[in-house]
Amino acid sequence: MDGGKVSEKTANHKTVNRDNGGHNSQTPHSAGVSRRKLVKSALTLGISGAAGLTGLKAAAQPDRQPDPLITDIQDWNRYLGDGVDARPYGHPSPFEKNIVRRDVAWLTADSKSSVNFTPLHALDGIITPNGLCFERHHGGIAEIDPASHRLMINGLVDTPLVFTMEDILRFPRENRMYFLECAANTGMEWRGAQLNGCQYTHGMIHNVMYTGVPLKYLLAEAGVKTSGKWLLPEGADPSHMTRSIPLEKGLEDCLVAFKMNGEALRPEQGYPMRLVVPGWEGTMWVKWLRRIEVGDKPWHQREETSKYTDLLEDGTARRFTWEMDVKSVITNPSPQAPITHGRGQMVATGLAWSGHGKIKRVDVSVDGGRNWQHARLDGPSYSKSVHRFYYDFAWDGHPMMLQSRAIDEFGRVQPTKDQLRAARGVNSIYHNNSIQTWLVGKDGSIENVEVS
Ligand SMILES: Nc1nc2c(c(=O)[nH]1)N[C@H]1C(S)=C(S)[C@@H](COP(=O)(O)O)O[C@H]1N2
Numbered sequence: 357m358d359g360g361k362v363s364e365k366t367a368n369h370k371t372v373n374r375d376n377g378g379h380n381s382q383t384p385h386s387a388g389v390s391r392r393k394l395v396k397s398a399l400t401l402g403i404s405g406a407a408g409l410t411g412l413k414a415a416a417q418p419d420r421q422p423d424p425l426i427t428d429i430q431d432w433n434r435y436l437g438d439g440v441d442a443r444p445y446g447h448p449s450p451f452e453k454n455i456v457r458r459d460v461a462w463l464t465a466d467s468k469s470s471v472n473f474t475p476l477h478a479l480d481g482i483i484t485p486n487g488l489c490f491e492r493h494h495g496g497i498a499e500i501d502p503a504s505h506r507l508m509i510n511g512l513v514d515t516p517l518v519f520t521m522e523d524i525l526r527f528p529r530e531n532r533m534y535f536l537e538c539a540a541n542t543g544m545e546w547r548g549a550q551l552n553g554c555q556y557t558h559g560m561i562h563n564v565m566y567t568g569v570p571l572k573y574l575l576a577e578a579g580v581k582t583s584g585k586w587l588l589p590e591g592a593d594p595s596h597m598t599r600s601i602p603l604e605k606g607l608e609d610c611l612v613a614f615k616m617n618g619e620a621l622r623p624e625q626g627y628p629m630r631l632v633v634p635g636w637e638g639t640m641w642v643k644w645l646r647r648i649e650v651g652d653k654p655w656h657q658r659e660e661t662s663k664y665t666d667l668l669e670d671g672t673a674r675r676f677t678w679e680m681d682v683k684s685v686i687t688n689p690s691p692q693a694p695i696t697h698g699r700g701q702m703v704a705t706g707l708a709w710s711g712h713g714k715i716k717r718v719d720v721s722v723d724g725g726r727n728w729q730h731a732r733l734d735g736p737s738y739s740k741s742v743h744r745f746y747y748d749f750a751w752d753g754h755p756m757m758l759q760s761r762a763i764d765e766f767g768r769v770q771p772t773k774d775q776l777r778a779a780r781g782v783n784s785i786y787h788n789n790s791i792q793t794w795l796v797g798k799d800g801s802i803e804n805v806e807v808s
């Protein structure tokens with residue numbers, strides 16, 4: 357994965373039979389044997405806690421003693437390091453240089469890529485570091501001097517207003533943690549397993565602590581007329597991104613944000629201000645926000661008619677599917693993060709989220725969805741934010757079909773690929789929230805597959 361690009365489309369989608377554990381033999385007899393193996397591995401998991409940790413202790417007493425890395429003084433322990441003037445703005449260790457946003461060459465027609473992906477496989481916790489938040493631009497990054505930036509509210513209001521940055525900073529502000537997921541996340545997987553890595557299959561998401569002014573305060577300042585029912589936010593970039601948003605949503609929880617994870621928004625995330633539309637598809641989170649028009653009906657803009665609608669099996673298209681549905685993925689281990697330590701105690705981890713609210717439970721399967729165990733949710737649980745889960749277990753060294761399944765606080769359950777296709781067909785690009793399968797080989801290598 358060092359090249360930074362996935363260069364070619366995988367033509368043959370990989371499907372494995374749940375009954376034969378990913379082995380190639382299709383005979384019923386060997387399928388039965390493999391199934392027993394997988395069931396056995398699931399049973400071992402039930403007692404993995406104590407037994408697994410004992411195994412770890414043994415692993416920490418290796419026969420590689422004496423280890424010069426602990427007995428000898430190393431260079432970094434001997435010579436004076438950089439002073440504080442070397443790094444006025446900090447960067448990750450050079451040993452982390454491969455953990456970067458990456459694009460998929462064939463997804464963009466011209467040489468200038470318009471989307472890249474968050475390296476989910478290498479991250480932990482729930483906060484996406486600012487420099488690793490995926491980017492999606494329809495007209496490139498607008499570089500804006502905040503002193504020259506204005507936000508206008510016009511249309512069906514008592515007093516059309518133009519705010520400077522300074523004006524915005526005089527309204528009461530709030531801090532809230534939300535995920536932003538592009539509706540096209542996992543969109544290349546509708547017809548079969550395609551991209552080999554959760555960065556590419558699920559990386560059009562980031563989770564950030566925003567500081568911003570609730571939109572309702574700015575709308576109140578302008579005075580929305582009783583005929584006003586819809587909002588049209590518009591970006592200051594060359595794409596003039598515009599989306600129709602119902603007024604109720606704008607009043608409920610939208611923010612005009614200017615900080616992310618404590619510092620100014622990055623230019624690629626809409627500096628100096630962007631709209632935050634919690635739980636709803638990424639296109640509506642207009643970056644470089646310059647105008648909000650109030651109207652009495654939706655505008656039917658390009659990004660809500662020809663794009664970001666869901667083509668169904670019968671040729672009709674679903675429209676205004678704003679909410680991002682309940683979803684999860686195991687981020688590590690995964691194709692870009694294979695298991696290198698062999699059998700025994702290990703940690704599987706991933707993310708779960710729902711545009712409707714909080715995550716109540718995450719289940720993990722090692723046998724392609726036949727048996728499920730509860731994962732451990734850890735870290736703060738915020739509505740419309742990602743949740744971190746862990747599954748601590750002892751791997752018996754047999755192949756696994758790793759899956760996760762999220763359930764939100766309203767009881768919505770993440771669907772299987774078959775369930776989603778039965779409901780929606782395969783012509784969609786958007787809103788694919790189905791269960792992901794990683795096939796783990798005996799050697800710990802991992803592949804994106806589907807179970808049948
Ligand atoms: N002004 C403007 N806003 C925009 C876009 C854009 O191209 N221009 N892209 C949208 C899309 S499709 C998505 S998925 C999100 C991506 O946000 P990010 O770049 O912070 O990840 O921004 C949305 N807001």
Ligand SMILES: [Mo]
Binds near residue numbers: 538540638
């Ligand atoms: Mo998007």
